Amino acid sequence: MDSSTNARHKRKVADMSSDSEEDARPTMGFRGFARPSSRSESPPASMGGLGSGRRNPWKNNGGNMPSGRSTPSGGGGGGGGANSFAARMMAKMGYVEGQGLGSSGQGIVNPIEAQARPSGAGLGVVREKTKQAREEEKRAAAQRGEILEDSSDEERKKRQRKKAERKKEARSGSGTPVARPKPQFRTAREMEADMEGLEVPNVLKSLVDATGKEQRVLTSTAGLMVSQEFVNQGEGEALKIARRARNDLEAFADEWKGLTERKRFIELEEAQIVEQMDTQQLRSDQLTELVTAIGQLELVQSDDTRVQFDQVTDKLEALQTKYQAEIDEYRLPEVAVAALHPLFRRAMEDWEPLQEPTFLVSNLRRLRPLLSRKKNSELTQRQSTTPYETMIYTLWLPRVRSALLNEWDVFDSSPATSLLVAWKDLLPPFVYANVLDQLVVPKLAGGLKAWKPRASSRRHGSSPANSARFPWWLFTWLQYLDDRHTNPKQATGLLSDAKRKFRVVLDTWDLGRGLISGIELWRDALGSEFDVCLRNHLLPRLARHLREDFDVNPQDQDLTALENVLQWQPFFKPNVLGLLLVAEFFPKWHHILYIWLTNDPNYDEVAEWFSWWRGQIPATLNELTIVDDEWNKGLRSMDLASRLGDRAATELPLPTAPETATPSDLPKQDHPPQPPPEPKPRVVEEISFKDILESWCQEQGLIMLPLREAHPQNGQPLFRITASATGKGGVVAYLQGDVVWVQNKRAKGVWEPMGLEERLVEKAEGK
Missing domain, CATH: 3.30.1120 (Arylsulfatase, C-terminal domain)
Structure with missing residues (x-):
């Protein structure tokens, strides 16, 4: 360095020193902290404040920037002592050296240090928190009563724990190391x-x-x-x-x-291969024999279909016995159906089911284990017919359907029942159900509809023709039908329709003809509904029959009406008929007894007459309390009349009405009958044509509803006859004499006469 350069350098240092001395004088800042003047180019003082001296704060560091380390005094970077201006000002504010800032010492103790990150380094390369910051966090946590652990300390503890676990696993349960097995060599x-x-x-x-x-x-x-x-x-x-x-x-x-x-x-x-070869050879020989036996099925030595069927049956039965365990494996059911199918088809063409119901039944029974065998695959959800079921459905069912629909007379049930009984075990369930539901039941329903009990009674139904119409055949079929048709409580069904017909029979039956034919069959078929029908339809007629058609006449006694009533005793409970006698018979009997006792009687004849009448009533009815009371009542009247003598004509009291109330089983009366001394003439009940039409509609399952309107020309009331339960549709009609006039649907003003026939039923059904 030359002398001129050195001189310039010295002058520059001197100028800097003088400027520093002038600018070192601090100015008071916020809350008395010293702050440098605006002209100062030196860095800011540390948090402890500048010292009171005029020393250059960078002098001791050779003119360089402070290193960031705290001064020993802890007051600041200026290196001022305890008597510096900043120290005195902080002491006035309550600061104690060695403690944190703030009134309670919760602030920092040491100045904040800067943590330099290498140039170009990202986050995580160096620890972001300095040592001073970590110590301050621990000190603050200790003041709050907490323990703060550094993340590095936690990681170090984890590593130590893992190391201890590995050492523990390397040892055995007793604590001794597990020795490795030594290799052993064989000679x-x-x-x-x-x-x-x-x-x-x-x-x-x-x-x-x-x-x-x-x-x-x-x-x-x-x-x-x-x-x-x-x-x-x-x-x-x-x-x-x-x-x-x-x-x-x-x-x-x-x-x-x-x-x-x-x-x-x-x-x-x-x-294993040798064993498989032996098995395959055995099976090959068995299959060869089976193929030969199946080929023999085609060799028949007769032209008669029945004889051919017998020969094929014998051969199939032999195969069934010999290959019992391999039936499914060799698919013998399909083989049997294939052999029988052509013969069975020819046999069905010439077969008369109603004349020979057991045709081929014995042959198929012998082959039933083979033909009716089902595959294991049928246990799955897939539903398919077997070859035998297909043969029965396609060949047997059409022939039987034709015979039942065209040749069978429903009033003769024996041929059809014999056919079904013979084939029931051989038919698939769905074929059997099809025969009953689609063939038998419609035929029975048609025959039941053709039976007109009211019309038969008017035409003297005891004739052989009408007797054949009586539904004997229906009771024969009840054992083969399901609950839909055998339960009389069902809304629809064969027995429900028959019950409605039976009620009509009870309403129209001539009591003088005795019991209804087949009444026991009706009782067995209808069950509890039988008693209901008798109570609602027959019992009121029996009471009216005794009331109107029976008189007590000692001179000429007619017991016909009483016998007509008593013959129904097995079908009623004893108490019911007892109440009927009390209500209808005994009032008439007591009245005749009173007349006899008040007209100079012969008491021996009266006693004999009393014993005779008591013998006419069955013993089971006489044992009833209500009936026995009536007999005792007559005895008391006889005894009183004998004691009164001649005064009996005036002092013997009139017989009173029965004390027993009329039960619900009997028709109620407003007043008990009081027969006059002389028999009154019999009143014949006249039946109007309207009643006949209503009964006919009930038999046909039709409804007759009044429209509350009148014909515009003749003023006759209008009715609607319909088969709908809602009362709609059908035809509009009116009655004039014994003729039904029906309105034309196309021309409302046109009225056509029509009788009680099928045409009227079709119009009411909307056809």
């Missing part, structure tokens, strides 16, 4: 003994010997065995040869072992 003789059929050359036997604690290698010289010991310091040619021989022997032994195991596997596989 040549041991190898030869273990390997069946293995022969080790004697040369290898003399070279390899590892039986002792120390490894020994033996050599052979002139037929003599000389042992030499080798140490680990050097390896001679003999040791190398021994090791090579040992390796060859072990490889040879391993190869021998592999070949031995392969030989055993081949022998086992050969035995």
